[in-house]
Amino acid sequence: MFDKGVGLDLRNEPERCEPSQLIEAERMSEIGIMACSISHDMRHSLTVIYANAEFLERHDIDASVRAELLLEIQQTVLAMTERIDSLLQFGSSGRKSPLVREGVSSVVERAVASVKFHPDGQNVPITVGKLPPVEAVIDARNLESAIYNLLLNACQAAIRSTHAPEVKIQLTEVDERIYVTILDNGPGIPASIRKTLFEPFVTAGKPNGTGLGLTLARRIAEEHGGSVWLEDSNQEWTVFTLSLSQNR
Numbered sequence: 001m002f003d004k005g006v007g008l009d010l011r012n013e014p015e016r017c018e019p020s021q022l023i024e025a026e027r028m029s030e031i032g033i034m035a036c037s038i039s040h041d042m043r044h045s046l047t048v049i050y051a052n053a054e055f056l057e058r059h060d061i062d063a064s065v066r067a068e069l070l071l072e073i074q075q076t077v078l079a080m081t082e083r084i085d086s087l088l089q090f091g092s093s094g095r096k097s098p099l100v101r102e103g104v105s106s107v108v109e110r111a112v113a114s115v116k117f118h119p120d121g122q123n124v125p126i127t128v129g130k131l132p133p134v135e136a137v138i139d140a141r142n143l144e145s146a147i148y149n150l151l152l153n154a155c156q157a158a159i160r161s162t163h164a165p166e167v168k169i170q171l172t173e174v175d176e177r178i179y180v181t182i183l184d185n186g187p188g189i190p191a192s193i194r195k196t197l198f199e200p201f202v203t204a205g206k207p208n209g210t211g212l213g214l215t216l217a218r219r220i221a222e223e224h225g226g227s228v229w230l231e232d233s234n235q236e237w238t239v240f241t242l243s244l245s246q247n248r
């Protein structure tokens, strides 16, 4: 299926518009809702960690139970860290850091490298297409985080493929606009969330999903004069594209 290559159909790009002008109050209220939901989950997670730590103090438990308790602590901490990271990303995405003219290829390379550290990205081969030496006026850290979120979703989908998991990423420049296209061979977007995919807190099929990755990615792209959209998705592959303007 990967013979298909990474498709890019510019007719799918949403109308160019100014960044969605989420007024500050609205953004703060979203952060408030998120903080409440994260605090709620964290209380549960801390209870698990506390209970496991109490068990581990006992001398009469065998090695396999000990290993299981430790694994559960590690997984719980990892899940909590992810939720806190998304709150931090969400909080900072509205902040205006100075935009700097930089190469976009190195941002793509850094996002690919960091997703390989994530447990869901570790065993997924990511093919990086030709990286043209294009530059744009960007907030590199935010842009890396947008691409990272799309790549992580792609890896999480690809590991559920009935074939060997594969993810591809490609960078293209067309008429002073830059397109980052990400393709995976996972089972496609669940029908239940097709229409609401980019709304905050929409998540499906993931035990630790926050439903913020796509919201954040799109918001960051909009801050760069672009967008993120779903190019194509079926039972064999899914393609997302992020666009940005070179001279914002």
Ligand SMILES: Nc1ncnc2c1ncn2[C@@H]1O[C@H](COP(=O)(O)OP(=O)(O)O)[C@@H](O)[C@H]1O
Binding pocket: 149, 153, 154, 157, 184, 186, 187, 188, 189, 190, 193, 197, 202, 203, 204, 205, 206, 208, 209, 210, 211, 212, 213, 214, 215, 238
């Ligand atoms: N490449 C993809 N393939 C299949 N489903 C996807 C893909 N990307 C996103 N999704 C679906 O969209 C949902 C929302 O994604 P996202 O906003 O990143 O939140 P999260 O990953 O935390 O659930 C995911 O839960 C998943 O069901």
Ligand SMILES: [Mg+2]
Binding pocket: 149, 152, 153, 212, 213, 214
């Ligand atoms: Mg995600």
